[in-house]
Amino acid sequence: MLRMALAGLLATPAFAPVWAQAQRPHLTPVGIADLPGFTDDRLDEALKAFIKTCDKAAQSSLPVDGFDRAAQARVCAAARRGEGAANPRAFFTRRFRAFLVSGDQAGDAFFTGYYQPEIPGSLVRSREFPTPVYGLPPDVVTLSSAQRIGALADLTAARKGANGALTPFPDRAAIEDGALDKAPGVKTLVYLRDNVDLFLAQVQGSARVRLPDGRILHLSFAGRNGQPYTALAKVLVQRGVATPAEMTMRRLTDWIRRNGLARGQAGDELLRLNRSFVFFEARFDAQPDRQPQGGSGAPLTPYRSVAIDSRIWPYGLPFFIDAQMPWRGPEPTPFQRVVIAQDTGSAIVGPARADIYFGLGDVVGERASEIRHHGRFYVLLPLD
Structure with missing residues (x-):
């Protein structure tokens, strides 16, 4: 996790x-x-x-x-x-x-x-649940220290092409703009309410997604795109939104939602500063309260x-x-x-x-x- x-x-x-x-x-x-x-x-x-x-x-x-x-x-x-x-x-x-x-x-x-959050979701995309959660793309590979050179110097993972060439994997902004919508082998596991719920699951590395029929779908960490991580709470602290002592996860996510998740709004722009993106595995569990x-x-x-x-x-x-x-x-x-x-x-x-x-x-x-x-x-x- x-x-x-x-x-x-x-x-x-x-x-x-x-x-x-x-x-x-x-x-x-x-x-x-x-x-x-x-x-x-x-x-x-x-x-x-x-x-x-x-x-x-x-x-x-x-x-x-x-x-x-x-x-x-x-x-x-x-x-x-x-x-x-x-x-x-x-x-x-x-x-x-x-x-x-x-x-x-x-x-x-x-x-x-830390903890495992519970968030609402659906197996079917809808107006209420438009945000996809992706499984690990088959072309993501973890980089060794020897491979972190040139354009890959700041990355921990990359995309491996059919010819074996390694290139940077799309960052969060590109993924949210649809870079994986038609990518071969990429599975959509579930749909969430918005990118804040997705961000919360990614930060914690796992989540319990409660579906409309009451079932619980467990999401667990499968990998990430390898792009650098940006501390969004630190950005808000630097902007004077809160002091480090005042900044909590709830305060961060509330600020993002209040300032808008539509393209070009301040909440969306803050999320896009974090180029790192986490992929998941999903499973149903007969014991939904299992840790x-x-x-x-x-x-x-x-x-x-x-x-x-x-x-x-x-x-x-x-x-x-x-x-x-x-x-x-x-x-x-x-x-x-x-x-x-x-x-x-x-x-x-x-x-x-x-x-x-x-x-x-x-x-x-x-x-x-x-x-x-x-x-x-x-x-x-x-x-x-």
Whole structure:
């Protein structure tokens, strides 16, 4: 579920392109039992989430000092056999070492929240639902670092012609003007109300589309056109529409709709500044309230699954977050929980960075969009 958190919409230099060199984390050992709030956490919930992806550690791309894949495999096997079921706190205390993660000398970490939105749609194009959602075109290919030269230098994907030649894929403006309407092999999956709903699904990387007959069509990330991403919230902040602290996803989408989505209107022009365009896969589900899958392939667990920089951290690793944030309501309260690395996102860059999955629908989405908070981030590495 490759997504872009609101912090990515505000994109400061800390949120570098996804192909930038990964930063190695600095780890300071701490006592796991001394983690703030650790003894009060519902670690049975954390253990269940851990078991879902504890065998995914081999998907990491950057060696982590002190991480032993064989030890992870042994801990995973023990958890799957039922060790820890009776006393999950003893399991985590006995099986893991805790380290404070630092991306800088301050040891500070930054957290955001994300969710899966539910939006209305239709399988049939109509005046009410005119906006197509496209499947991944068959001629889109991901570029290697060696291929990012010349006209492709700033791209992450491109169009591969019948002769093998690579050219830039159409950007958002061209696609919205119909560049894919007659493209061979391109499937239209569903139709939405407008480009704001499409943008919202693309930012989150997935969506639940409620059809007129009540069925839920799940959209999940399939790929993108490779064009550069522009932070639209940052554009509005620079224009004086709101301060960074005031800018939320709701405020951004409301501004776009208020200022018009017709060709040439200000809302439409703002959307077109973001040349990046996301494509989806679609499926019906007999269990419409099922949680979406993360990049690890496992269903996400609200408040237990986090997206991390997967170039640095392997999927399946447990972490501990210690922060004050408005996750239960409008007032900040302690978020002191073991969470599991089960997803990633293009705005999740660096070792001391995590995006917390809040769940399904607009109610939790309102809370998730408010999370842009600092705190402490600890990694739990398996003991030898």
